[in-house]
Amino acid sequence: MATITAVEAFDIRFPTSRELDGSDAMNPDPDYSAAYVVLRTDGAEHGHGFAFTIGRGNDVCVAAINAHAPLVTGLDVAEVVGDLGGFARRLTHDSQLRWLGPEKGASHMAAAAIINAAFDLAGKVAGKPVWKLLADMTPDQIADLVDWRYLSDALTREEAVELLRAAEPGRAEREKRLMERGYPAYTTTPGWLGYDDEKLVRLAREAVAEGFTQIKLKVGADLGEDVRRMGLAREAVGPGVRIAVDANQRWDVPQAERWMAALAPYDPYWIEEPTSPDDVLGHAAIRRAVAPVKVATGEHVQNRVIFKQMLQAGSLDILQLDACRVGGVTENVAILLLAAKYGVPVCPHAGGVGLCEVVRHLSMFDYVAVSGTVEDRVIEYVDHLHQHFLDPVVIEGGHYVTPTAPGMSAEIRAETLTAYAYPEGSVWQ
Amino acid sequence: MATITAVEAFDIRFPTSRELDGSDAMNPDPDYSAAYVVLRTDGAEHGHGFAFTIGRGNDVCVAAINAHAPLVTGLDVAEVVGDLGGFARRLTHDSQLRWLGPEKGASHMAAAAIINAAFDLAGKVAGKPVWKLLADMTPDQIADLVDWRYLSDALTREEAVELLRAAEPGRAEREKRLMERGYPAYTTTPGWLGYDDEKLVRLAREAVAEGFTQIKLKVGADLGEDVRRMGLAREAVGPGVRIAVDANQRWDVPQAERWMAALAPYDPYWIEEPTSPDDVLGHAAIRRAVAPVKVATGEHVQNRVIFKQMLQAGSLDILQLDACRVGGVTENVAILLLAAKYGVPVCPHAGGVGLCEVVRHLSMFDYVAVSGTVEDRVIEYVDHLHQHFLDPVVIEGGHYVTPTAPGMSAEIRAETLTAYAYPEGSVWQ
Numbered sequence: 001m002a003t004i005t006a007v008e009a010f011d012i013r014f015p016t017s018r019e020l021d022g023s024d025a026m027n028p029d030p031d032y033s034a035a036y037v038v039l040r041t042d043g044a045e046h047g048h049g050f051a052f053t054i055g056r057g058n059d060v061c062v063a064a065i066n067a068h069a070p071l072v073t074g075l076d077v078a079e080v081v082g083d084l085g086g087f088a089r090r091l092t093h094d095s096q097l098r099w100l101g102p103e104k105g106a107s108h109m110a111a112a113a114i115i116n117a118a119f120d121l122a123g124k125v126a127g128k129p130v131w132k133l134l135a136d137m138t139p140d141q142i143a144d145l146v147d148w149r150y151l152s153d154a155l156t157r158e159e160a161v162e163l164l165r166a167a168e169p170g171r172a173e174r175e176k177r178l179m180e181r182g183y184p185a186y187t188t189t190p191g192w193l194g195y196d197d198e199k200l201v202r203l204a205r206e207a208v209a210e211g212f213t214q215i216k217l218k219v220g221a222d223l224g225e226d227v228r229r230m231g232l233a234r235e236a237v238g239p240g241v242r243i244a245v246d247a248n249q250r251w252d253v254p255q256a257e258r259w260m261a262a263l264a265p266y267d268p269y270w271i272e273e274p275t276s277p278d279d280v281l282g283h284a285a286i287r288r289a290v291a292p293v294k295v296a297t298g299e300h301v302q303n304r305v306i307f308k309q310m311l312q313a314g315s316l317d318i319l320q321l322d323a324c325r326v327g328g329v330t331e332n333v334a335i336l337l338l339a340a341k342y343g344v345p346v347c348p349h350a351g352g353v354g355l356c357e358v359v360r361h362l363s364m365f366d367y368v369a370v371s372g373t374v375e376d377r378v379i380e381y382v383d384h385l386h387q388h389f390l391d392p393v394v395i396e397g398g399h400y401v402t403p404t405a406p407g408m409s410a411e412i413r414a415e416t417l418t419a420y421a422y423p424e425g426s427v428w429q
Numbered sequence: 430m431a432t433i434t435a436v437e438a439f440d441i442r443f444p445t446s447r448e449l450d451g452s453d454a455m456n457p458d459p460d461y462s463a464a465y466v467v468l469r470t471d472g473a474e475h476g477h478g479f480a481f482t483i484g485r486g487n488d489v490c491v492a493a494i495n496a497h498a499p500l501v502t503g504l505d506v507a508e509v510v511g512d513l514g515g516f517a518r519r520l521t522h523d524s525q526l527r528w529l530g531p532e533k534g535a536s537h538m539a540a541a542a543i544i545n546a547a548f549d550l551a552g553k554v555a556g557k558p559v560w561k562l563l564a565d566m567t568p569d570q571i572a573d574l575v576d577w578r579y580l581s582d583a584l585t586r587e588e589a590v591e592l593l594r595a596a597e598p599g600r601a602e603r604e605k606r607l608m609e610r611g612y613p614a615y616t617t618t619p620g621w622l623g624y625d626d627e628k629l630v631r632l633a634r635e636a637v638a639e640g641f642t643q644i645k646l647k648v649g650a651d652l653g654e655d656v657r658r659m660g661l662a663r664e665a666v667g668p669g670v671r672i673a674v675d676a677n678q679r680w681d682v683p684q685a686e687r688w689m690a691a692l693a694p695y696d697p698y699w700i701e702e703p704t705s706p707d708d709v710l711g712h713a714a715i716r717r718a719v720a721p722v723k724v725a726t727g728e729h730v731q732n733r734v735i736f737k738q739m740l741q742a743g744s745l746d747i748l749q750l751d752a753c754r755v756g757g758v759t760e761n762v763a764i765l766l767l768a769a770k771y772g773v774p775v776c777p778h779a780g781g782v783g784l785c786e787v788v789r790h791l792s793m794f795d796y797v798a799v800s801g802t803v804e805d806r807v808i809e810y811v812d813h814l815h816q817h818f819l820d821p822v823v824i825e826g827g828h829y830v831t832p833t834a835p836g837m838s839a840e841i842r843a844e845t846l847t848a849y850a851y852p853e854g855s856v857w858q
Contacts, residue, residue, distance in 0.1 A: 054525050056525035059492060060492050096485035107535055252581040281607050309711075312710055
């Protein structure tokens with residue numbers, strides 16, 4: 001009978017701003033960071049998870065992880081992995097901590113890190129990757145993961161179970177296909193705003209050569225520059241490759257409409273984060289104005305309640321869930337179920353630190369047990385920092401290879417935890 | 430030429446859960462707390478502000494204040510008080526810290542504490558209470574306070590300036606009336622869920638005797654009990670006094686509709702926080718269903734973008750701004766302007782620690798310079814913890830007396846900062 005003996009939190013930062021990797025119109029100088037957590041047990045397995053941030057403020061997420069620690073330390077591992085939904089609600093419903101949200105911002109990101117670490121632990125205890133742990137659950141077990149509060153006007157538990165039952169017959173066949181082919185990816189590597197023309201064109205061509213059928217460009221700082229860069233990218237990849245553009249929340253609603261009209265001749269596939277991630281109605285207005293260009297958002301959407309409304313209001317063509325911003329696997333299961341009910345494809349946000357590693361588990365579970373399809377679905381891929389993880393992503397022919405190691409692939413190498421510790425690690429001296 | 434030499438943060442907690450003061454259906458055991466900040470200068474005046482929390486997690490807001498401190502320390506006081514809007518945007522637009530929101534949760538509450546402290550400092554430097562500091566600004570100066578990003582589909586700067594100009598002729602007359610009569614209040618003191626029937630009835634009768642024309646009851650834990658307590662309260666105050674009810678986010682949309690149908694015979698005036706504060710569309714659906722009972726919300730609304738949508742979607746009859754959750758005075762000025770454009774009365778959330786002290790400045794400014802009216806407007810009043818403040822609220826005949834001391838009334842007594850410091854203060858030993 002193992003017990004969680006400690007919740008250990010680490011402030012890990014990578015000096016990515018030195019190379020302008022990850023630079024966009026809203027985030028010109030990110031230092032990709034992780035508020036990293038280990039659920040230490042007295043058993044053979046431990047749980048690993050993290051919140052992703054871009055530098056300053058990573059310490060606030062570490063403080064928020066520490067504030068949740070007393071709710072977790074001392075719990076029985078078997079009870080935690082046997083009721084992961086209950087474990088998650090214990091964190092997000094704490095009667096005093098919820099005042100900092102509810103269910104948003106630094107405290108929710110901290111809860112997510114701990115909840116994902118509990119899934120990592122559960123996968124390791126079961127000897128399964130998390131996508132498989134989830135895909136082997138019954139419809140009722142999956143529904144038990146979800147916090148149903150605030151959802152019933154859009155999706156009831158009963159509807160969700162019905163939807164999951166309808167997908168059960170095909171699970172084995174899809175799992176087989178997933179092991180053979182992996183899951184489709186697209187790449188943001190060419191498109192960072194800080195890259196010069198030569199690098200943009202070279203990386204765009206390389207992406208196509210590697211088998212990607214979609215790339216993404218950051219836009220939003222300067223309209224003339226964006227039109228020019230979009231032209232270069234379109235010329236580099238040809239007419240058959242999708243080019244998504246990403247404004248990282250830079251615009252008001254009328255501005256988004258004007259900007260996209262100027263980019264339209266280059267056939268953008270989707271416009272991502274055109275405005276505030278809180279603006280359900282704004283996204284709906286933009287979507288009506290820019291069609292047939294699709295509207296995508298989600299990496300900064302705080303929780304299932306905002307996603308619910310975006311689906312109700314028709315704000316989205318593409319839902320971009322993030323593994324670490326909303327409340328971990330449990331809230332993401334709710335979001336996958338909502339998306340399935342509304343028939344909206346999920347194309348997760350990734351990149352940063354370890355987001356590619358963990359989010360593939362969610363999309364792969366979705367394919368096997370929820371939506372049952374990969375049509376128009378791609379996981380973002382960025383070639384950053386994978387070498388720091390014990391179970392890094394592998395991309396082959398524009399696809400994520402399906403992971404088989406037990407857990408959620410969240411574990412960072414011990415030497416990285418030492419070297420990139422902020423501010424005392426060797427990298428920061 | 431004074432400089433801000435330090436940003437000092439304090440974790441202050443009051444053990445209010447011992448008496449069930451402040452107990453409601455979602456928050457059964459709050460320990461009212463303040464993440465308190467002092468902008469220390471080398472001049473004669475210092476700035477004081479705080480984030481309000483209910484216990485656990487107050488340390489996270491303190492960490493978030495500390496994370497913002499490097500953006501503030503070393504700034505010239507004259508420059509800060511001369512461009513308070515620019516100062517606020519420096520905090521909320523930080524390219525790395527905004528990843529924790531943007532503009533929500535613990536990091537936004539920390540920014541609010543610092544922004545309010547800057548207004549406290551500005552008031553003291555000018556020798557004016559903050560309501561008067563604001564009410565003496567020109568329409569353009571007021572518009573300069575606002576972060577206009579994400580607002581232009583609902584309210585442009587030009588419209589706001591026009592609205593403020595239209596209110597200019599009556600300013601002097603309304604200021605005179607404000608000094609004579611104060612600003613109307615209502616009281617939540619009788620209605621906490623942890624109070625027994627005798628205490629509820631006694632406090633309700635006392636409230637009417639003291640001149641209040643509106644009280645508020647917490648509901649949402651048990652329907653039968655709520656109907657019974659609502660009956661007792663209605664009998665105690667008679668038919669002429671308004672009784673608002675407050676569910677503190679307990680319900681889904683369909684549940685809110687059923688619950689309010691059961692309470693309708695006792696003539697509730699408004700239903701407050703019927704569901705998630707993030708649910709713009711849910712509030713709009715509830716509002717359509719429960720009319721003529723009014724829908725009120727706002728104490729947990731994270732920022733101007735959610736309020737904008739609530740006004741656009743018709744989610745609200747009453748907008749309950751909070752002085753310390755959104756980004757301080759500057760974002761609250763934006764919210765007051767939005768409410769004025771849409772003709773929705775603002776009845777601020779107060780109570781907690783010091784919320785009554787600071788929020789009156791916003792309503793009083795609104796009356797003098799923005800909406801120009803107190804019709805259907807009341808500030809919440811709760812008789813908790815005022816003795817810890819240097820410039821506590823005074824209530825006379827159901828009205829807030831207009832404060833005259835320079836600053837924003839946010840300063841806590843030195844002996845309180847020592848005794849209630851968590852966890853080392855004498856009260857916590």
